[in-house]
Amino acid sequence: MVRNTTRPSLKPYGIHPIHDVLRSAASKYPDKTAIIDGDSSYTFSGLENFSSKFSGALKTLGVLQSDRIGILAPNCAEFVIAFYGITRSGAVASTINSGYREREIAHQVQDSGCQIIVVHESLSEILDEAKKLIKNDVRSIVITTDKTKQGSFWQLLSQVEAYTATDIDPENDLAALPYSSGTTGLTKGVMLSHFNLVSNVKQLMSLSGGVSMAEDDVILVHLPLFHIYGMNVLMNPCIAAGATQVMMRRFDMEELLSIIEKHRITKLCTVPPVGLGLSQYPGLASRDLSSLKFAMFGAAPLSSKLQVKISEVLNCPVIQGYGMTELSPVTNIDFTEPNLLKAGSIGPALADTEEKIVDTEDPTKELKPGDIGELVVRGPQVMKGYLNNPEATEETITSDGWFHTGDIGKMDEEGYVWILDRKKELIKYKGFQVPPAELEGLLIEHPEISDAAVIGKPDKESGEIPKAFVVKSAGSNISENEIMSFVSSKVSTFKHVREVEFVEAIPKNPSGKILRRLLKDQQE
Numbered sequence: 418m419v420r421n422t423t424r425p426s427l428k429p430y431g432i433h434p435i436h437d438v439l440r441s442a443a444s445k446y447p448d449k450t451a452i453i454d455g456d457s458s459y460t461f462s463g464l465e466n467f468s469s470k471f472s473g474a475l476k477t478l479g480v481l482q483s484d485r486i487g488i489l490a491p492n493c494a495e496f497v498i499a500f501y502g503i504t505r506s507g508a509v510a511s512t513i514n515s516g517y518r519e520r521e522i523a524h525q526v527q528d529s530g531c532q533i534i535v536v537h538e539s540l541s542e543i544l545d546e547a548k549k550l551i552k553n554d555v556r557s558i559v560i561t562t563d564k565t566k567q568g569s570f571w572q573l574l575s576q577v578e579a580y581t582a583t584d585i586d587p588e589n590d591l592a593a594l595p596y597s598s599g600t601t602g603l604t605k606g607v608m609l610s611h612f613n614l615v616s617n618v619k620q621l622m623s624l625s626g627g628v629s630m631a632e633d634d635v636i637l638v639h640l641p642l643f644h645i646y647g648m649n650v651l652m653n654p655c656i657a658a659g660a661t662q663v664m665m666r667r668f669d670m671e672e673l674l675s676i677i678e679k680h681r682i683t684k685l686c687t688v689p690p691v692g693l694g695l696s697q698y699p700g701l702a703s704r705d706l707s708s709l710k711f712a713m714f715g716a717a718p719l720s721s722k723l724q725v726k727i728s729e730v731l732n733c734p735v736i737q738g739y740g741m742t743e744l745s746p747v748t749n750i751d752f753t754e755p756n757l758l759k760a761g762s763i764g765p766a767l768a769d770t771e772e773k774i775v776d777t778e779d780p781t782k783e784l785k786p787g788d789i790g791e792l793v794v795r796g797p798q799v800m801k802g803y804l805n806n807p808e809a810t811e812e813t814i815t816s817d818g819w820f821h822t823g824d825i826g827k828m829d830e831e832g833y834v835w836i837l838d839r840k841k842e843l844i845k846y847k848g849f850q851v852p853p854a855e856l857e858g859l860l861i862e863h864p865e866i867s868d869a870a871v872i873g874k875p876d877k878e879s880g881e882i883p884k885a886f887v888v889k890s891a892g893s894n895i896s897e898n899e900i901m902s903f904v905s906s907k908v909s910t911f912k913h914v915r916e917v918e919f920v921e922a923i924p925k926n927p928s929g930k931i932l933r934r935l936l937k938d939q940q941e
Contacts, residue, residue: 426768426769432587432588432611432612432615433587433611433615434504434505434582434585434587434590434592434611434615435501435504435592435593435611435614435615435618435653436468436501436504436505436582437615438615438618438653438656438657439461439464439465439468439501439656440465440582441657442461442465442656442657442658442659443461443462443464443465445461445659446460446461446632446659447460447461447462448460448461448462449461449632449659449661450661451463451464451655451656451661451662452464452494452497452661452662452663452664453661453662453663453664453680454493454494454664455664457494459494461656461659464494464497464498464501464656465501466579467498467502467574468497468498468499468500468501468502468505469502469505469579469580469581469582470502470574470577470578470579470580471498471499471501471502471503471570471573471574472501472502472503472505472506472579472580472582473577473578473579473580474502474558474573474574474576474577475502475503475506475508475533476506476580477577478533478556480506480508480532480533481507481508482506482507482508482583482590483507483508483509483590483591484508484509484532484533485508485509485511485529485530485531485532485594486499486503486508486509486510486511486531486532486533486534486535487510487511487512487513487525487526487529487531487533487534487535487536488500488503488510488511488512488513488534488535488643489513489515489517489522489534489535489536489537489540489544489643490515490535490536490537490540490560490643491515491537491539491540491641491666491667492638492639492641492642492647492664492665492666493537493560493664493666494664495535495537495560495570495571496642496643497642497652497656497662499535499570500512500642500648500652504585504592504593504611505580505582505583506580506582506583507582507583507584507585507590509591509592509593509594510592510593510594511525511529511531511593511594511595511596511606512593512594512595512642512643512644512648513525513526513534513596513643514596514641514643514644514927515537515540515641515643516927517543518543519543519546519547519549519550520547520550521604522543522544522547523547523548523550523551524604525596525604525606526547526551526555527550527551527552527553528596528604528606528804528805529594529596529606529804530553531555532553532555532556533555533556533557533558534555534556534557534558535557535558535560535570536557536558536559536560537559537560538559538560538561538562541557541559544557558570558573585611587610587611587612587615588610588611588612589610590610590611591608591609591610591611591801592609592610592611592613592614593609593614593648594606594607594608594609594804595607595609595643595644595645595648595742596742597741597742597743597803605803605804605806605809606803606804606805606806607645607742607743607800607803607804608800608801608802608803608804609745609800609801610801612797613745613797613798613799613800613801614649614653614745616745616769616796616797616798617649617744617745617746617747617767617797617798618649618653618654618657620747620767620768620769620770620797620798621650621654621747621750621767622654622657622658623767623768624750624767625752625754626752626753626754626757627710627711627753628711628713628736628750628752628753629654629658630654630655630657630658630660630684631658631659631660632658632659632660633660633683634655634658634660634661634683634684635660635661635663635680635681635682635683635708636651636655636660636661636662636663636682636683636684636686637663637665637673637676637677637680637682637685638651638652638655638662638663638664638665639665639668639673639687639691640686640687640688640927640928641927641928643927644742644927644928645740645741645742645745645746646686646688646715646716646740646746646928649745649746649747650686650715650738650740650746650747651686663676663680663682668691670691670694670695670698673691674698674701674704674706677704677706677708677709678704678705678706681708682708682709683708683709683710684709684710684711684712684713685709685711685712685713685731686712686713686715687712687713687714688714688715688716688717688928688929689714689716689717689718689719689723689929690717690868690925690929691929692712692714692719692723692724692727692735693723693861693867693868695727695730695731696723696726696727696730697867697890701730702730706731706732706733707732709731709732709733710733710734710753711733711734711735711736711753712727712728712731712733712734712735712736713735713736713737713738713750714727714735714736714737714738715737715738715739715740715747716928716929716930717854717928717929717930717931718836718837718838718854718858719737719761719858720761720858720859720861720862721760721761722858722862723858723861723862724737724760724761725760734753734755734758736750736751736752736753736758736764737750737751737761737762737763737764738750738751738763738764739763739764739834739836741822742800743799743800743813743820744794744796744798744799744800744820744822745798745799745800746798747767747798748766748767748770748772748794748796748798749763749764749765749766749767749770749772749834750763750764750767751763751764751765751833752764759833761835762833762834762835763833763834763835763836764833764834765831765832765833765834766794766796766832766834767796767798769796769797770794770795770796770798771794771795771796772792772793772794772795772828772832772834773792773793773828774788774789774790774791774792774793774826774827774828774834775790775791775793776790776791777790777791777825777840780793780821786827786828786829786830787827787828787829788827789825789826789827789837789850790825790826790827791821791822791823791824791825791826791840792822792824792825792826792828792834792836793819793820793821793822794819794820794822795817795818795819795820799814799818799820800814800820802814823839823840823841824836824838824839824840825837825838825839825840825843825850825852836854837852837854837855838852838853838854838855839854842872842873842933843873844871844872844873844881844882844883845873845880845881846873846879846880846881846882846883846911846912847879847880847911848880849911849912851873851883851911851912853870853871853872853873853883853933854871855908855912856869856871856883856885856904856908856912856914857869857870857871857931859904859907859908860885860887860900860903860904860914863895863900863903864890865889865890865893865895866887866888866889866890866893866895866900867888867889867890867891868887868888868922868923869885869886869887869888869923870885870886870923870924870931870933870936871883871884871885871886871914872884872886872933872936872937872940873937874915874916874940875940876915882915882916883912883913883914883915883916884914884915884916884917884918884940885900885904885914885916885917885918886917886918886919886920886923886936887900887917887918887919887920888919888920888921888922888923889919897916897917897919900914900917901913901914901915901917924936
């Protein structure tokens with residue numbers, strides 16, 4: 418039986434373009450502060466004016482409907498202005514990872530067909546190097562600290578008039594073209610329509626227990642806006658709700674805590690590595706974090722024990738959510754209400770979202786509650802497909818609209834879901850499936866381990882053995898044998914860690930997912 422959401426339907430959605438959330442907010446809260454970016458602040462009406470001018474600037478540069486425009490920048494007000502200006506013009510925003518190297522930038526620009534890149538001055542040099550690898554001509558609009566600099570982002574805005582938005586077909590016209598994480602190969606363009614993004618914003622806005630963004634919220638934006646988590650869990654819902662966003666360009670734990678204290682941050686949306694850091698941060702008890710109403714973690718699994726520990730140190734509810742770029746991105750979020758929250762779970766599905774757990778070998782076979790299999794999803798937030806890659810699209814989305822997440826999980830009788838691991842990352846030890854994330858969650862519970870990753874290492878006898886990469890806590894002298902004994906005392910024999918390697922840091926992408934492929938490549 419297909420598990421439908423326990424949350425009420427929002428249909429009809431009232432389909433409109435994504436930039437209408439800014440237009441509406443500017444009308445409701447014209448003089449309210451929308452963004453605090455360092456020493457600068459911007460009102461909602463100011464953002465609307467600047468984005469409409471940027472749209473006009475793109476039109477003067479010859480941008481046509483459905484053209485791709487890249488954004489390569491850290492979190493800043495200009496990113497937000499550019500995003501809405503691009504969609505307002507009828508073009509498509511392709512957000513580029515600000516941590517990419519030249520080859521990675523070149524791949525996305527070439528694959529997406531970007532004609533113009535909005536680039537922050539701190540990244541203009543690496544973009545220039547990337548352009549040497551790109552066949553077609555690409556123009557740049559540079560965001561500079563000197564707003565009067567000739568040809569720069571702000572100087573360009575000063576020369577144009579506001580532009581009346583292009584007519585948009587929300588269900589069919591693309592708004593954004595982010596690229597998937599690419600942990601198993603080259604990144605793929607994820608085609609997200611205006612309807613995809615707006616639907617997910619409305620789904621998030623309907624959540625109970627104070628989870629949805631509200632007008633009186635002040636939200637810390639340390640998650641990168643180029644990532645779908647920052648873009649459509651923070652930026653767009655904050656704009657839609659009239660909440661204030663405080664930009665953080667580069668992550669630093671001390672700065673994060675200072676911003677929470679100074680600006681009285683009300684809700685913290687972040688990732689498990691930050692939660693782990695918070696749980697271990699010296700002097701945290703003396704910091705004033707009383708403004709926090711709750712914290713939400715996503716992008717990677719969080720063990721129930723660590724979730725409870727973080728809740729204790731922050732003194733507020735801690736919940737988990739789930740999603741991915743291809744899902745705009747959210748499908749599940751837990752409740753903050755104590756009688757509904759289930760630690761370790763990502764909660765039930767959002768409104769108008771269907772989910773089921775299917776057999777990993779036979780996806781036509783739906784499993785019963787409690788059984789472990791692949792999570793598949795259907796709803797208005799499911800992407801239109803991968804750009805120029807119909808084969809990958811067909812492999813991922815069934816003819817009747819079910820999206821294969823590639824994530825292994827289980828569902829209980831009430832529709833709550835637990836994510837155990839990635840389908841392709843499961844370790845096969847003597848025929849048994851070992852989820853690396855389960856062992857990672859166990860390892861970081863040890864007081865002498867600050868971080869860990871687990872991979873399957875090829876083994877002639879067993880097929881694969883679980884190998885742990887461990888970052889010791891400061892001052893720790895823990896040994897390999899002590900770690901293996903600790904794990905063996907907690908889990909079944911086939912899940913025992915058979916090898917340990919100590920490392921300085923665990924490789925992760927900007928959203929906090931462990932890059933196990935890099936660790937596996939080191940073994941080959």
